Amino acid sequence: MSDAHPASPLFGASRGLTSAEVAARRAGGRSRVRSSLRRSVRKHLRSSLTERLVLLLLVVAVIYTLLGEFRDAGVIFAVVAVVAGMEAWTEWRASRAIASLTTLSAPRALVWRDHQLHEVPPDHLVEDDVILLSSGSRVPADARLIEADDLLVDESLVTGESQPVERRPGVGERAELKAGTHVLRGRGTAVVTAVGENSTLGRVAGLVQRADAQQTPLQRRMEELARGLLIVAVTVSVVIPLIGLIRGQDLRQMVLTALTLAFATVPEELPVLVVVVLGLGSVRLVRDGAIIRRLPAAETLGATTLICTDKTGTLTENRISLAEAVSASQVVQSRAGRPGQLDRVNQLARAASEPPPEDSRLADPLDLAVWQATEPIWPAPMVRFGFDGSRRLASGLVEVGGDLVLAVKGAPEAVLVRTAWWRSAADGFEPLGPDLRSQVAAAAAELTAGGARVLAVGSRAIEGAPRGGPSQLERELVFEGLLAFSDPLRPEVPEAVRQLTSAGVAVTMVTGDQPATAAAVARAAGVAGPTFIAAQTRGWSDAELAAHTARGCVVARARPEDKLRIVQAAAAAGQVVAVTGDGVNDAPALEAAAIGVAMGRTGSDIAREAADLVLADDSFATLARAAAEGRRLYENLRKAVRYYLAVKLALIVVSLVPALTGRPLPFDPVQIVVLELFMDLGASVAYVNQPSETDEMRRRPRDPRARLLDRRLVAGIVAGGLTLAVVAGGVYVAALGPLGTQGARTLALVCWLVGHATLGIVMAWERRQVGFRRLLANPAMLVWAGASTAFALALLLSAPLAALVHAGPVPPAAGAAAVLAGLLGPLWLEATKRPRAG
Numbered sequence: 001m002s003d004a005h006p007a008s009p010l011f012g013a014s015r016g017l018t019s020a021e022v023a024a025r026r027a028g029g030r031s032r033v034r035s036s037l038r039r040s041v042r043k044h045l046r047s048s049l050t051e052r053l054v055l056l057l058l059v060v061a062v063i064y065t066l067l068g069e070f071r072d073a074g075v076i077f078a079v080v081a082v083v084a085g086m087e088a089w090t091e092w093r094a095s096r097a098i099a100s101l102t103t104l105s106a107p108r109a110l111v112w113r114d115h116q117l118h119e120v121p122p123d124h125l126v127e128d129d130v131i132l133l134s135s136g137s138r139v140p141a142d143a144r145l146i147e148a149d150d151l152l153v154d155e156s157l158v159t160g161e162s163q164p165v166e167r168r169p170g171v172g173e174r175a176e177l178k179a180g181t182h183v184l185r186g187r188g189t190a191v192v193t194a195v196g197e198n199s200t201l202g203r204v205a206g207l208v209q210r211a212d213a214q215q216t217p218l219q220r221r222m223e224e225l226a227r228g229l230l231i232v233a234v235t236v237s238v239v240i241p242l243i244g245l246i247r248g249q250d251l252r253q254m255v256l257t258a259l260t261l262a263f264a265t266v267p268e269e270l271p272v273l274v275v276v277v278l279g280l281g282s283v284r285l286v287r288d289g290a291i292i293r294r295l296p297a298a299e300t301l302g303a304t305t306l307i308c309t310d311k312t313g314t315l316t317e318n319r320i321s322l323a324e325a326v327s328a329s330q331v332v333q334s335r336a337g338r339p340g341q342l343d344r345v346n347q348l349a350r351a352a353s354e355p356p357p358e359d360s361r362l363a364d365p366l367d368l369a370v371w372q373a374t375e376p377i378w379p380a381p382m383v384r385f386g387f388d389g390s391r392r393l394a395s396g397l398v399e400v401g402g403d404l405v406l407a408v409k410g411a412p413e414a415v416l417v418r419t420a421w422w423r424s425a426a427d428g429f430e431p432l433g434p435d436l437r438s439q440v441a442a443a444a445a446e447l448t449a450g451g452a453r454v455l456a457v458g459s460r461a462i463e464g465a466p467r468g469g470p471s472q473l474e475r476e477l478v479f480e481g482l483l484a485f486s487d488p489l490r491p492e493v494p495e496a497v498r499q500l501t502s503a504g505v506a507v508t509m510v511t512g513d514q515p516a517t518a519a520a521v522a523r524a525a526g527v528a529g530p531t532f533i534a535a536q537t538r539g540w541s542d543a544e545l546a547a548h549t550a551r552g553c554v555v556a557r558a559r560p561e562d563k564l565r566i567v568q569a570a571a572a573a574g575q576v577v578a579v580t581g582d583g584v585n586d587a588p589a590l591e592a593a594a595i596g597v598a599m600g601r602t603g604s605d606i607a608r609e610a611a612d613l614v615l616a617d618d619s620f621a622t623l624a625r626a627a628a629e630g631r632r633l634y635e636n637l638r639k640a641v642r643y644y645l646a647v648k649l650a651l652i653v654v655s656l657v658p659a660l661t662g663r664p665l666p667f668d669p670v671q672i673v674v675l676e677l678f679m680d681l682g683a684s685v686a687y688v689n690q691p692s693e694t695d696e697m698r699r700r701p702r703d704p705r706a707r708l709l710d711r712r713l714v715a716g717i718v719a720g721g722l723t724l725a726v727v728a729g730g731v732y733v734a735a736l737g738p739l740g741t742q743g744a745r746t747l748a749l750v751c752w753l754v755g756h757a758t759l760g761i762v763m764a765w766e767r768r769q770v771g772f773r774r775l776l777a778n779p780a781m782l783v784w785a786g787a788s789t790a791f792a793l794a795l796l797l798s799a800p801l802a803a804l805v806h807a808g809p810v811p812p813a814a815g816a817a818a819v820l821a822g823l824l825g826p827l828w829l830e831a832t833k834r835p836r837a838g
Contacts, residue, residue, distance in 0.1 A: 025126035109121070133190060139181045144177070149186050151183065152166055153181050225708070241659075277637045281632075308566060310582070348405075356371055387410070397462065413441075449520055451489075454517070458477035490619055494524070505701060512558055534562040576594045580598075582618075598615070631699075632696055643759070646763065651672070666732040668805075685780055693768050731747050746795065
């Protein structure tokens with residue numbers, strides 16, 4: 001491959017449109033592929049108003065209107081407006097949040113503007129923009145190649161063609177690039193020919209917008225649960241009024257009660273809670289630098305049992321620098337090397353390194369470190385042979401003082417196997433025998449033991465015209481020295497690893513680096529377990545491989561297929577695996593993992609699109625925080641479901657018992673509608689913002705196969721539901737004789753409003769007792785509970801408001817007792833809370 005100078009057009013020439021030209025092309029409006037998730041509030045409102053249960057409530061309001069009960073009809077219409085409005089707004093916020101998460105993790109396009117290279121979202125491109133493509137990037141728009149270097153493109157996602165195709169500059173199909181395809185190899189420069197809805201990707205996106213999004217597994221389980229509970233709710237809404245009729249209650253009142261009970265008891269909000277809690281909760285992950293690309297990942301994070309992480313840039317800072325150069329004479333016989341020898345080692349390494357492009361983000365970090373540490377003395381190489389995984393070498397042919405020299409750098413073992421000589425202190429050549437080879441290997445091992453990445457440098461004088469490729473030229477080398485590169489461990493990584501392991505999550509490092517370097521970094525990071533070379537793991541069975549990785553270990557010299565096999569073996573053994581990756585070859589492992597984690601800064605577009613989670617800062621510590629947040633989200637969902645079903649159960653019990661005993665029902669239909677308003681707001685709004693209980697990362701991961709409605713959750717539902725039913729029902733029964741039906745209903749309503757708010761606060765903390773600081777930790781919960789309590793007090797103090805919901809005046813002492821019962825009744829549940837190990 002011929003050398004490309006950094007000033008050549010392909011790797012950094014000043015070109016492209018100016019800002020004025022971009023503005024002119026955009027004058028007709030930006031061609032953006034719109035997301036189907038960004039529906040307007042109006043569409044969400046229309047969807048909410050056409051739900052069957054809301055339509056049922058509207059029927060009740062119409063019946064009240066026909067019966068001349070205009071005030072009651074007005075109250076119900078107002079509640080419908082508030083419920084539908086809040087539901088539409090909440091779902092719109094959740095869908096917008098999910099859409100914004102997708103946008104945040106979307107690929108970026110490298111484009112020449114105003115003689116500089118800029119990184120912009122693909123929908124900011126215009127026709128005639130000049131874009132730069134490299135291995136791993138997604139083609140952001142339809143384009144025509146104008147320069148290319150060994151460009152291989154995967155078009156399978158767009159055309160269905162499984163074999164990658166080469167693309168070259170010129171005329172016709174060979175030069176055409178389609179939006180949405182991926183660059184597997186090489187680099188290129190192209191001019192944009194179509195963007196947005198006019199591009200290949202835009203036409204596909206149009207079809208996607210007309211398709212329905214798949215539900216998450218948790219949403220499906222919630223819908224199954226809702227369908228099961230629907231039978232119970234409908235039965236109750238029919239049986240209770242039927243019993244009332246048999247007991248002599250008014251027919252009209254019982255029909256209205258049946259309809260409103262159906263509205264209040266049917267668990268229609270359960271599937272919505274998944275979107276609301278996980279969707280809005282995922283926005284909090286963004287603040288920590290973790291971008292959820294797919295909603296199921298938010299629920300799976302809390303169940304992760306194994307993390308397979310790479311090293312460079314995830315555990316380390318990816319800030320590679322050349323820390324030390326050691327000449328051959330210093331290595332082999334501990335003789336003092338002359339400065340000229342070190343200069344030669346550096347110049348040889350520079351000649352074998354790719355020159356960094358103008359945008360250093362596209363450079364190989366080791367090559368960049370060499371170029372930054374070495375002042376150029378020799379001329380640019382005539383020819384370079386780039387690094388590849390089979391040779392594990394890179395080389396360049398350079399003219400030095402009239403002689404042609406092949407400069408080689410690569411893995412120490414790969415250089416040594418091709419080496420016959422070493423450069424002595426007197427700048428002569430001596431054979432590199434077995435003893436000297438052992439000394440070189442020991443010196444390299446000593447450097448890597450300290451965590452350095454070590455490369456060996458060699459050379460060969462070429463006589464006459466060079467013939468053949470790298471396999472013919474890279475032999476009979478002279479060993480020149482060693483280079484040690486440092487990449488500091490991120491300071492926050494050891495604590496993150498400690499948190500994960502204490503939470504029952506195993507951490508395994510899978511890296512292509514040398515074993516000694518990988519082991520040193522693993523020790524510093526706190527990754528426990530032995531270090532294996534990937535080649536020895538290929539002889540293990542899948543069960544053996546899964547057993548080792550599940551306990552935590554280091555796998556060095558790993559290839560992409562090794563990482564994929566590790567993920568598949570662990571998953572087959574029942575592990576919930578999260579795997580990190582950044583390159584094109586990592587995409588299969590990212591796809592196979594329960595949670596694929598891509599690097600946001602250094603990751604390729606292919607890796608990001610295959611991933612479920614994108615780390616904006618490439619830090620492993622962010623992944624640890626995301627795991628903790630995933631557990632918090634799932635717990636909040638459980639708590640919301642527990643509270644939601646508890647108040648539904650309470651309403652059923654408090655209505656059923658009086659019906660069976662021949663007493664009037666404790667709540668009027670209009671009052672049930674008001675109660676439903678506060679119940680729905682509590683479950684769908686207040687629990688979204690519930691903070692962590694602080695012990696999530698001290699407990700074992702949850703079993704992803706476990707049912708959401710397990711024994712512990714059912715016990716909480718029953719305890720909370722019966723508590724509220726007994727408190728509100730007890731107040732009603734106690735007041736029915738002295739105050740009559742209206743007075744008893746007023747007190748029951750007041751007690752319920754206060755009691756279900758207290759219950760919501762108590763049930764928001766499953767393992768922690770509610771103290772003052774925890775009470776203030778969730779402002780949304782306080783606002784909702786305060787609003788419910790304030791409404792209850794207003795019923796006692798405002799006769800017009802009380803009359804609006806069929807409540808009446810009650811003695812102040814009785815009202816105070818009802819409020820006190822609602823405040824104190826649910827507090828007994830605090831005594832049942834115990835911190836659990838998981």
